[in-house]
Amino acid sequence: MSEFDPKEFIASLPRRPGVYRMFGAGHELLYVGKARSLRDRVGTYFAPRNVDPKVRSLTAQIEGVEVTVTNSETEALLLEYNLIKAHKPRFNVVLRDDKSFPYIHLYVEHEFPRLEFYRGAKSAPGRYFGPFPSAGAVRDTLNQLQKLFRIRNCRDSFFANRSRPCLQHQIGRCSAPCVGLIPRDAYAQDIAAAVKVLEGRSDEVNAELEKRMEEAGAALQFERAAQIRDQRAALQRIQAQQIVTAEGQPDVDVFAIVGEAGEYAVSVMLVRGGRNLGTTSYFPRAALAEADEALASFILQYYADAEAPAEVLLGSNLEEAASLSELLSERTGERIEVRHPVRGLAARWVELTRENAVQALRMRLAQRAGLDEMFSDLASMLDLPEPPSRIECFDISHTGGEGTVASCVVFGPDGPLKKEYRRFNITAVTPGDDYGALRQALERRYRHVRAGEVSPPDLLLIDGGAGQVSQVHAVLAELGYGDLTLVGIAKGPERRVGHERLFVYGAPGPVTPEGQTPAARLIQRIRDEAHRFAITGHRRKRARRYNESVLEVVPGLGPARRRALLKHFGGLQGVMRAGVADLTQVAGIGATLARSVYDHLHPGS
Template sequence: MKSPSASEFDARAVIRHLPEKPGVYRMIDASGTVLYVGKARRLKRRVASYFNRSNRGSRIDAMVRQIRDIEITVTHTEAEALILENNLIKQHSPRYNVLLRDDKSYPFIVLSDHSDFPRLGFYRGSRRKGGRYFGPFPSATAVRNTLSHLQKVFPVRQCEDSFFRNRSRPCLQYQIERCTAPCVGYISPADYARDVSHAVKFLEGRSGEVIDELAAAMEKAAEALDFEQAARLRDRISSLRQIQEKQYISGEKGDLDVVACVHEGRQACVQVFYIRGGQNLGNRSYFPRIPEETDEDEVLTAFLARYYLGRQAPREILVNGAVPEKDLLEEALSRESGLQVSIRQRVRAERRRWLDMAVTNARAALAARLASHAGMQQRFEGLQQALSLAEVPERIECFDISHTAGEATVASCVVFDTEGARKSDYRRFNIRDITAGDDYAAMRQALTRRYKRLREGEGRLPDLLLIDGGRGQLKQAMEALEELQVTGVELVGIAKGPDRRPGEETLFRAGQEDVVILPPDSPALHLLQQVRDEAHRFAITGHRARRDKTRRTSRLEDVPGLGPKRRQILLKQFGGLRGISRAGVEDLASVKGISRELAQRVYDTFHDDGPAP
């Protein structure tokens, strides 16, 4: 239903025809822009309240002055209205609603429905495809960390099916003992199914059962004098216990989220801790955009609706503030999730401590955002929007190659997060055994060396990998990551424009044909330029140091028994290295202090065709 528009809005005429039924209303301005979306148990009464001057503040006053139309949608129940309200707010992003900017779907771990050798992998999106899903997880980082733990303890394959089907020999994951090579038949379906079963129990929070089964198998192997197998099982048990120590929450067994909201001025932070199967999967900070005169309870209530409607909610949500429409929100979440969802504020003992921790983290995150690094955070958020990423990246790594006509090739890797450059994580790679000047091979070698180490547990993967170059360099990065089976990392190539001037860069994304060109004043582009330029500087510095060291090193230093004094004598006698290289053995031996044997060694250093006749 839509009211007639008019240059001067006649609120009474519109309200007169509104029904006393549940539904959603939309406030519209003169340009047709949606100012506000709300839901009501009785539309007529709720909309009329906006035009009662005695009950509204300055924010409502400002909105009401702009209203030129009101649209409504009648629903059967208030819970349906709440769900529709959430969808419309996501669609229109009204100025006067509390908006959650980072509003993408949760990432999951999925176990494919492959008949003999299913894979575990990263997944985000609609769960309509076959397979079994575990999660949700708070971020891609949490998924990767969990998959990394699983691969060390239960070597279930994580490679893509296309990669799996076309193998004729085991890949790197088998060599580093992260996979049992089912692609080439190195493990039977029954043994593989056992590993899958253990991985599933771990993801379900039943790691205690897994440890008991592994302990029994270890004892059986020891009794059979298969000590090598017993040692492998012992190491698995040890790894599982270490994971339990890091992730297990005493006293909690089910799935729950802990949500805390703090508010200061026009800024608010909502901190969410995720507990799944008794395991702490980490936490995330959210900074919703809020209108003026919005208190913490309003922000918390709006966050719960914006965040959980349309997603899989846990059975229990702990909150640090009052939720005025708690019963209604529980009904809507329960309907969508297929579970009985409870929202609880008054908790004690262990749960009270977790709620206090969430509040502490929210305050710390808000203080950090209000500090000087807020600009960097905004750049990261701008990058998410500019590239349509699923979530705000928390860590960016960038690679660049530097050399002089193929000499002393060095690759650099720089790391940035929302705090800025993380120089302690920078790395350089001296590139060897490639054709001089082959930048593609250099890039592939650097990426392979870098992410092979990370796959072995020596660091953390980035959320976004930036490559200084165009489609060719990006292809090398894609192939290197595929060979290592690194997933969940966004790949972007950045190439300078035709005139190589800043502001004309072209962005290439893996798997997409269309390029992205950001405006010169884009904060996201400024961030990418900063990261790219830092990688370039770091690569050039390393290249120059390596090149200078090579050029300073004389081939005479490689001659056994030829010390600094004798080298100086030879250089003076023959006028430099070129003169020494042209001299015969007899000429060299005629120099004081140079024996014939030593002269022969000097001669051999400059001639590869054997001793002089």
């Protein structure tokens, strides 16, 4: 293969729109870009006046360039997006937060529907409201709607087995449809009002509540009228608390980018029905792209998972705005306007979003400076040749050996890499055998590392002393990772935080961090994060198991008889307190089945 000659190659390029792909050793795709003029754009990378270190780093690795000519800039923008999404070149903009957006879901199939937090593919039947900027925004909205309209928030299985109102009704958060304390039509009115609030039609709800209040008063239903009056007042208070409100405005997304190549912050503000739902900040990896190019690429990736509203506002006058509008309109089948406002409420929204981006970038840079110091101090303390770029930490969580879960958390120079966290449900080990659980987790994890699916760490942390470190090293050696730097974190006297000792495999003795040094704080942070991630998984596993009624495993006790038992005794606690003779009083429960139920609820009695 002949050596790549950039000067000769650039001279052969047309001055037409298209996409260029830069390849390195082994035909690795390094970078994908679009251009209005391929010759002019590609030429800038190799121009002698271009002294940007990131560009120089890229061009030093280039062994070939391929181009695709397109009919328009819009076609080039779409092709660039598809190539980046398919290949994820390391020099390109990558939206690294892989969580789907949170929604509010209304399951309309139930006689008394409920609103619930939802994240994931919108495949379940019902209506979806959102997306929201964060899980917290969803929960705040649900909390307000529950206070306003007393909509149930319980699971359908819980709802079906109630014989008396629960605590939510007693504190005024639920109208108790489970026990018939509200007619179906009245509950449907409350659901309809909540939906209108979510759609930004609060004024209509106020008018309807006023009408219903007057009708209740005319019918001499004064308690009902007072309840509706309080609902209306609460709704008006919530409307008054909105930072920026413009009733009747369409749904809008606002984007603003700040920073420079390699260190951008993008803030996104969601406005629904004229109500500001808050901002979320992202930090796309964009080593080479200019701000406008990075923002255009980010917006296309953002709307791969979210529906675009009727209007998208930008913090700068983007050249690609018309192309973005055309692409988003084609995707949704509706007209999507993409523009940079210069006056009015829209301009204030843009400025507010830009201020949030500036603040987010400032905080990120301050956090990174602190992390750089922590990683450097850790390398010095452990006598490593250079600061680690990837740290993994394992932890085990169980209750008396039951429901064992292992966690693996990953940290890099930017902090926790949460999308690379993993949990392992441990099976086929002796209850309480933490070493056996850790061995199983390591074998499962490093099988993927050996297959090249996961990057190996520079440093591996485990919870334990010299004995555990030796045992874990033996496992790593079997897997082909005996050279990995391995450190055990042993708790200090009386398990006091800040007095840990570090056992480095191969070192003659333990290392004791001095007080609250940057390295000590980093070790504590990573260990605590591994423990949090493990115990959260264990608790969820335990909760799923305990939420399944123990009655479901009783032989011969089908759904109808379970419901009869729960209804007769007012819930599972009542069944637990009942004796064999009490159980036989329930229709369909004979003496033999009653004894079986009792023995399952009271093993060893």
